[in-house]
Amino acid sequence: MAKSKTGEPSPIIIVKKGGGGHKAHHGGSWKVAYADFVTAMMAFFLLLWLIASLKPQQKNELALVFQDKNAPTKEKVVNLEKIPTFMAKDAKVGRPEFKLSQENKLRYEVALMIKEIIANDPNLRQTSGVSSDSSGVLLNVNSPVLFDPNSATLKPGSDKMLQGIIDILKAHKIDLVVRGHADDGESGGGLYPSKWELSSARAAAIVRYIVEKGGIPPTRVRAVGYGDSQPLVPPTSPEARAKNRRVEFYYHGQDTPAW
CATH class of the missing domain: 3.30.1330.60 (OmpA-like domain)
Structure with a gap:
């Protein structure tokens, strides 16, 4: 331990440095992506509900409309x-x-x-x-x-x-x-x-x-x-x-x- 000129031990100095703070805010872009996801899921389940509400005969008839003409x-x-x-x-x-x-x-x-x-x-x-x-x-x-x-x-x-x-x-x-x-x-x-x-x-x-x-x-x-x-x-x-x-x-x- 270092001593002063008088022979007494030098005081220990502790220096605390302040933090740099939080990084910049990321913004709200994630909200847009989440909203698109929720909208897509809502449309998907709505489509499932519409299909489930059709009678079996109507499902078969509707399938004719979406046939692949290249088949x-x-x-x-x-x-x-x-x-x-x-x-x-x-x-x-x-x-x-x-x-x-x-x-x-x-x-x-x-x-x-x-x-x-x-x-x-x-x-x-x-x-x-x-x-x-x-x-x-x-x-x-x-x-x-x-x-x-x-x-x-x-x-x-x-x-x-x-x-x-x-x-x-x-x-x-x-x-x-x-x-x-x-x-x-x-x-x-x-x-x-x-x-x-x-x-x-x-x-x-x-x-x-x-x-x-x-x-x-x-x-x-x-x-x-x-x-x-x-x-x-x-x-x-x-x-x-x-x-x-x-x-x-x-x-x-x-x-x-x-x-």
């Missing part, structure tokens, strides 16, 4: 037997309340018109089906409604159903492909060498009627025959063969080729 066609085929009625202001007009794309809106309006055709014909209600894919709407009609077995002559009474097909073409700028099919037991009645000619003749007979009776330009309608190459069900009974013996009406956009 493969085979995975995207949906049944349109029950068109979303809660989405339409007027079921007869069929104009959806939601802001759909022009393509989806057209598909729904065509499907609604097809549904009306089926509803007005007792035979069609039991022997027809409606489906949709990424390109258009398909009406499937069992051939007995339009043709007798081994025949490509339109049956009496088929004009009412075909007039509905014509009305759709007149109401919308779309094209139509008529696909004829035969069953494995048909021979063509001696008039057609094969099932290919028979199925093609059926499609051609319908196209001819649409063009001549409906005044539809031939460029908007096509006829295709598939013979018995695309059966719907195994041909194990007369009823099954009747299902395979069918005509398909495929409505699609004018810029979308479909066969």
Whole structure:
């Protein structure tokens, strides 16, 4: 220990230095981020509540609106037997309340018109089906409604159903492909060498009627025959063969080729 000149110990001096103080205030930016988070969570739970309040049928119908149009066609085929009625202001007009794309809106309006055709014909209600894919709407009609077995002559009474097909073409700028099919037991009645000619003749007979009776330009309608190459069900009974013996009406956009 150091001593003073007098010989006495020097006093110990303790120096206390004041702190530099707190750092500068960080500001309120965290409040903005927190408010955004709370808003997003509120919107999320509100969406969950809205979805939970829908009926199961409405959920299935609403799912049709959000389909990915780029998805493969085979995975995207949906049944349109029950068109979303809660989405339409007027079921007869069929104009959806939601802001759909022009393509989806057209598909729904065509499907609604097809549904009306089926509803007005007792035979069609039991022997027809409606489906949709990424390109258009398909009406499937069992051939007995339009043709007798081994025949490509339109049956009496088929004009009412075909007039509905014509009305759709007149109401919308779309094209139509008529696909004829035969069953494995048909021979063509001696008039057609094969099932290919028979199925093609059926499609051609319908196209001819649409063009001549409906005044539809031939460029908007096509006829295709598939013979018995695309059966719907195994041909194990007369009823099954009747299902395979069918005509398909495929409505699609004018810029979308479909066969």
